[in-house]
Amino acid sequence: MAEIKDFRFELLMDAGNGAQKAGDILVKTFAKAGVYVFIEPIIPAEISPPKRTPHSLSGAVIRVSSDEISNIGSYSQFVLVEHEILLDRRCDDLEFDKDAVILMDFGNERRAKEAYENVSKRVLDAGLNLVPFSINDDSEAIIKELNGNGKNMYYLGLLSYFFTVDTSIVEIIIRETFKKLPAEKLEKNINLFHNGYSYASSLKQDRYEFPSLIDESEKVLLDGNTAMSLGIIDSGFKLFAGYPITPASTIMHNLARLLPAYGGTLHQAEDEISAIGTVIGSYFSGVPAITATSGPGLSLKQEFIGLSVSAEIPCVVINVQRGGPSTGLPTRTEQTDLFSAAFGSHGDSPKVVISVANVEDCFYVPHVARYIAEKCRLPVIILSDYMTSSSYRVLDKLTLNKMDDIETIQDFVLDRFFMKRLPDTIEMVKGNQDTPGQTGGMRRVTGLNTNEDGFVEYSSVSNQRSHEIRNQKVHHVKDALLEPESFGSQDGDILIVGWGSTRSVIEESVQKLSEKGLSVGGCHLKIVYPLAPMLKEVFSRYKFVVSIEVAYGDSMKYTPFATLLRSETLVDVRGLIAQATGRPLKPVQVVEKVESFLKENVNA
Amino acid sequence: MPEEKKALSMKDLKSSDPRWCTGCGDYTILVGLRKFMVNNQLERENTVNVSGIGCSGRIPHYMNTYGIHSLHGRSVPVALGIVLARPDLNVFVHSGDGDSLSIGGNHLMHGIKKNFNCVYLLFDNQIYGLTKNQTSPTTRKGLPTQSQPSGSMLEPINPIHFALGLGASFIASTADWLGTHFVDTLDKAFKHNGFSFVHVAQRCPKFNPAAWDFQESSWITFLTDETHGVANDAKGAPDAKVLAHNPLDFDEAMKKANGVPDIFGVFYKEDKAVYNDLLIQQNDSVEQKSRDSLLDSFII
C-alpha cells in the first residue's frame, strides 16, 4: 500500500449517471478523516446530452492532500471511467499523468469492440496503465432493477477500496445523501457500493492510503458560489436581484433558500439589465442590494453601471467569468472579463474591481465590495470565475463578520484583500446624498451631469469637476491598497504575477522553483482596479516580470492583465502563460515555462 | 405642543425650472401631478418620481420630491427596487411612448405582470421627442418623420390592448389638457393597489402637432361609470361623447379599447396579487435565523 501526501484522481461517467454525487460522497469521507480536498466538477454545457457520446463527458476531478490546497493540481494519477468514448474524449484534454492508472469499465466492450481496442491502444501507446474491469452479474441485476441507476455507487465502492477509506463512514454519508429515496432503493444502492468494494480487491491493483490528520478544528465543505452566497448574508445585503446564467445561477439558487431567513429578499428579474436596475433602485432607497451574473450578463449591465457612477448610487455586481466571447464556453473557466469590468460602460466611468483567489475570498469579498461601494458611492465589480465558483474545498470554519453598517467591517476582512480603511469622508459630486424618507432631503439623481447642489448643469467647469471627484474616489481606494501578497524571493531573476484564481498556482510553482534553487518571486493581486501604487517598485526588484493568465495573448497582443500592469508601471510585463483553453493553469506548466524562460534569458 | 405641519402647496413642489418647448403637454402633466399631490397632501419626502429618458423623462427634475431620472426604457426595474426596499413610499413612473413600448417594452411587460405597487404614466406624444422626430411605436401610420420620411410604415401599437393583454390590474387613459380628468385619473390610479397603468395623450407641438387636436373635442369619447370610473370632463372637452362602461368587465374593456386613441377613462380594474406584498408574505412565513448559525449546515 502506497502512502500518499498529494494525489489527483478523476471519476468520469456519462452525464446524468451520478458521477458528481459519488465524488461528493467520497470527498466528504476524506474530509471527515481530516484530509484536504479540492474538487473540480466536469459538467457538460447541455443538460442531458445523449449517453455514450463525447458530449456526455461528466465527472469530478479530485485532488487530495495532507496539506491545505486550493488548486486542482496538474495531472490525474488515477482515473475511473465508464466507457471508451469518454476516455477517448478526456485523453484530448491532456490531463493525465504519464504513469496514470486508468480503470475502465469494459461492460460495453461487446457492443463496441473496435472502439475499445482503439482507445486501449491510444492509452497504452501513451504509456498509461490500463486496468479493465466490469460490473459483476449480481450488481448488473440490481442496476437493472433500479432502471439503470446505481452504477455510480458501484464505482464509489471501487474508489473507496483503492483509497482505503472507512466503508462505514461512506455508508453513513450515502444514507444521508439519499435519505429521500425509498428504503428499498436506498439499500440497493448500498449493496452496489459494497459489491464494488469487494470486487475491487480482485483487480490486484495497488491501494493508496492518505495519512489522517489529527486536526480537530471544525471544517466546512464549500464551493465558491455557496461561499459567495453566505458572504452576501454575512455582509448584510438585504436584496439579491438576478437572472439565471451559468455559472452564476447557483448564487441565486442558494440565496432563494437562504436569504429570506436572514431578513432579505430574493428577486428574479426578467433580464440582467432589470436586475441591476432594481439593485440601483434599492440602494437609492438605502437598502444594500447585489446582483450576480456571467459574461453576457455583464455586457447587458454596462449602461446601468454608468448610471451608478454618475448618479452616485452604490451597486455591487458579481461577475463569474466563463469562456468568451459571446456564449463561448459556459462551463469552462477564463480570466477575460478584466477589461469589461474595469473599463466597461461608456464615457469615463471610474469603478473598483475586486477578484477572488479562492473559496474563502468568495465569502469575504461581498463585505469589501459593499464597504467600498457605499463609502465611495460607486459600482464595485467582483470577478470570480467558473473554476472558483464550482470547485469545492474543505476549509477551516470561517470566522463571521456579521456586518451591519459598513463601518462594522472587521480588519481581518480588509487585510485579506490587502487594503486599509478608507478616509472617513470622501467628497461626492452632489453634496446631498439623502435617501427617500429623509425629511428635507428631497433630491433628484440623474445620469446627466450635475453641480454640487444636484442640479443639472452643462457648463465645462462643472463637468470637469464631476470627473475629477469621481476619479478621486477611486484614487482613495488606490491609496488604501497595501503591497499585494508575495511569494518566494523578494528580488531576483523573475517575478510571476497573476490575479484571481491563479493565486495558488503562483504560490505552488514559486515554491517548486525555489526548491530547485532558482531566484523566483510571485506576486498576486486581488483588487485589480485600481492597482496598488507600489507595483512599479516591486517589479523593479526583478530582472523579468511575467504574468500568468487564463486569457489569450500572443507576440502581437498582450494579455489583459499584462496590458494593465504595463500601462501602470511601464515595465515590460509579458504573458508567460497566456492561454484560454477553458482549463485552469497547472503549477507544473508554470514551473516548466519559467525554467525554460530563465535558461533562454538569464543563464544563456 | 408639536408644531403644526404646514399644508403642502403647489409652490412647495417646485424645483428647477422646466425646459420643455412652449405648448408642450409635459407642462400640464407636471401641473396635474402637483395638483394631485396637493389634493392628497402626499409627503414630499415619501414620494419618488422615477423616469426613463426622453422629454417626458425630465419630470422628476421639476418635482421637489425624491426622484431618479434613470436610463432609456429602464424606469420599471428602478421603480421596483425602490418599492422592494421601501414599500411605504409613493412611487410614480414617467415614461415616453418609445421609452415604454420600444426599448423598455420587456420591462413594462414584466412590471405589469408583477403588478408591483406604483403609478405608471405613459406619456404618449406618438413620436420620439427628445431625439427629434423619429417614428415611435405609437406613431400613426403614414406620418412622415425623420426616420421614415415617406410616412411611418406600420400600424401603431394600441397601448391599452397591450396592457389588457398582459393582465394589468388597472388601466386608464387620459390626456394632458383635460385638467380635472387627468387629476381624477391619477387619483383613481393611486388608490388602486398594484401596478396602475395610465396612458396619457400628450401634446408635442414641436414634432407631432397633429397627433392630438386639443382645441376640438368632438372626437373624444369618455368612458363613465359611477363607482369605478372618472367623471366626464365637460370643462376640458365640451363636445365629447360619453359611453357607459363597467371597468370590471374585461371583454367589454377589450372591445372599447378598439376606440383607442380617441377614448379616455378607466378601461379596466381588478384586485390582483401584488408582487411586493407576495414577497413580504413569503419572507414573513420563513423562520428567522441568527447569522451565528450561518455556516452550521456546511460543517463536516
Ligand SMILES: Cc1ncc(C[n+]2csc(CCOP(=O)(O)OP(=O)(O)O)c2C)c(N)n1
Ligand atoms: C440606450 C439609449 N438609446 C437611445 C437613446 C436616445 N434617446 C433618448 S430619448 C429617446 C426616445 C424618446 O422618445 P420617447 O420615449 O417617446 O420620449 P419623448 O421624448 O417623446 O417624451 C431616445 C431614442 C438613449 N438615451 N439611450
Ligand code: SF4
Ligand atoms: S419636443 Fe415635443 S415632447 Fe419634447 S419638449 Fe418639445 S414639445 Fe415637448
Ligand SMILES: [Mg+2]
Ligand atoms: Mg414620445
